[in-house]
Amino acid sequence: MKIGKYTVHSILSGGFKLDGGAMFGIIPKPLWSKSNPADQLNRISLVTRNLLLVSDTRNILIDTGMGDKWNDKAKEIYEIDFSNCTLERSLRSLSIEPSDITDVLLTHLHFDHTGGSTKWENGKLVPSFPNAKYFVAKKNYEWGIHATDRDKGSYLTENFQPLFENGVLHFFTENENLFDDEIELINVNGHTIGQNLFKIFDTDNTLLYCGDLFPTSSHIPLPYIMGYDLQPLISLSEKKKLLTVAIEENWKFVFEHDPFFAAAEISKNEKSFFVHQKFETV
Numbered sequence: 001m002k003i004g005k006y007t008v009h010s011i012l013s014g015g016f017k018l019d020g021g022a023m024f025g026i027i028p029k030p031l032w033s034k035s036n037p038a039d040q041l042n043r044i045s046l047v048t049r050n051l052l053l054v055s056d057t058r059n060i061l062i063d064t065g066m067g068d069k070w071n072d073k074a075k076e077i078y079e080i081d082f083s084n085c086t087l088e089r090s091l092r093s094l095s096i097e098p099s100d101i102t103d104v105l106l107t108h109l110h111f112d113h114t115g116g117s118t119k120w121e122n123g124k125l126v127p128s129f130p131n132a133k134y135f136v137a138k139k140n141y142e143w144g145i146h147a148t149d150r151d152k153g154s155y156l157t158e159n160f161q162p163l164f165e166n167g168v169l170h171f172f173t174e175n176e177n178l179f180d181d182e183i184e185l186i187n188v189n190g191h192t193i194g195q196n197l198f199k200i201f202d203t204d205n206t207l208l209y210c211g212d213l214f215p216t217s218s219h220i221p222l223p224y225i226m227g228y229d230l231q232p233l234i235s236l237s238e239k240k241k242l243l244t245v246a247i248e249e250n251w252k253f254v255f256e257h258d259p260f261f262a263a264a265e266i267s268k269n270e271k272s273f274f275v276h277q278k279f280e281t282v
Contacts, residue, residue, distance in 0.1 A: 001282050004182040004202040006053040006060075009094055010254065010262045010282040013050055013065030013087035013116060017043035017079040022227040023215070035218045043079065046216070046257040048112055050087065051209055051282075052094065053200065058179065059096055060103045062198055062209055063256065064128065067115030069158060087116045101129040105178070106136040107211035108195040109144040110154040113256070118162045125162040134163050135178070137187065138171035140194030151192065151230065172196075186242070188213050190235025191226065197242075199251075206251040207263070207282060213238055216258035217275050220266060243273045254282055 001008045020042050024032040029042075036044040048065035065087050070080055088098060106114050114136075119128045127134070141164070144155040163169035172178065172185060184199040191212040198209040213235065218224060222239055229235045246253065246266050254263045260278075267276035 001205070001207075003200050003205050003207065005055045005180070006182065006200065007055075008200060008207065008282055009052040009054070011050050011052055011087075011090035011094070012085040013048045013090055014085060015045065015047050015079075015081035015259070016066055016112065017041075017045055020044040024218075025223075025225045025227040025229070025232065027224055032218065032224070036216070045259045047259045049254070049256050049258070049262060050090075051198075051200075051207075051254065052091065052096065053183070054094075054096075058102045059100050060105060060179075060183075061091075061101050061129070061132075062105045063107055063113045063211075064104060064116030066112050067118070067128075067159065069115065069118070069120065069125075098129050099131050101132045103179075104129055104132050104134045105183075105196075105198060106134060106160075107197065107209070107256075108140045108192055109136060109160045110192065110212070111156045111159060113211070114159045115156070117159055125158055127163055127166055127168050132168065134169045135172050136160070136169065137194035137196050138173075140192065140196075141169070141171065143193040151228075154192075154228075188235075188238045190231045190233075190238050191229045193230070206249060207254050208242070208246065208251050209254045209256070211256055213242070214253055214255060216255050217253075217261050217264045217278060218258075220253075220264070220275050221272050243268070247273075252279070252282070 020038040038044050051062040053060040118125045147155040186197040188195050195211055197211050200207045225232045225235045247268055252263050252265055262281050263279040264275045265277045
């Protein structure tokens, strides 16, 4: 898909599982399991889906997936699966090497969004993309290094502190347009403090990379809010606002964790918001 100067690629970087109840909050299992069936441990299948934006001068990667720095216990808990894809394999299928990435935009610093940002090399953690600048909201970084007892398990500092120590982690401010007028930040704070969604747009098309505000297409209805969210009522307000604008302006949502569909267009009837059309790629 072409948006402005960018060719946009949706790429997969791995599979994993999380508890279905945690993923759907107050929604009863008989409802959410219709679209996202659970295994014997009540876990649902998820993916990490990233965007690659390619122009004449930049190769921009949005989020970096789970990474491979996991011990056997964690691999079992999350059933981490790289059998079908890894971030590097997906990039190389597009003739992009890690050294070709110029910029990494991070929605937030949870392990399933920035785990692939660092790697082990010669016994130490280094940036996975050696020539890239990494970007994240400063308040999300500050929250991550001082995470609460409730969410510190999601902020694993080995995924992002080496970026800061190597001088490649940069902070952007709220509502900033990055590089040009075709990538806009949308700051949201319901899921965690200082998450940024990325709007990629031109006069004809708009994509919203939804991060963890809408992790899957099943999360479009307003009450479908993750139990992981720190401020669920704020998530509710943020969802309502963005869904309304998306319908008015004909945006396409890109889902970071949906195992079945990469993107969707949204509609609304007198009762609720709903997915109008699903797409396997952007």
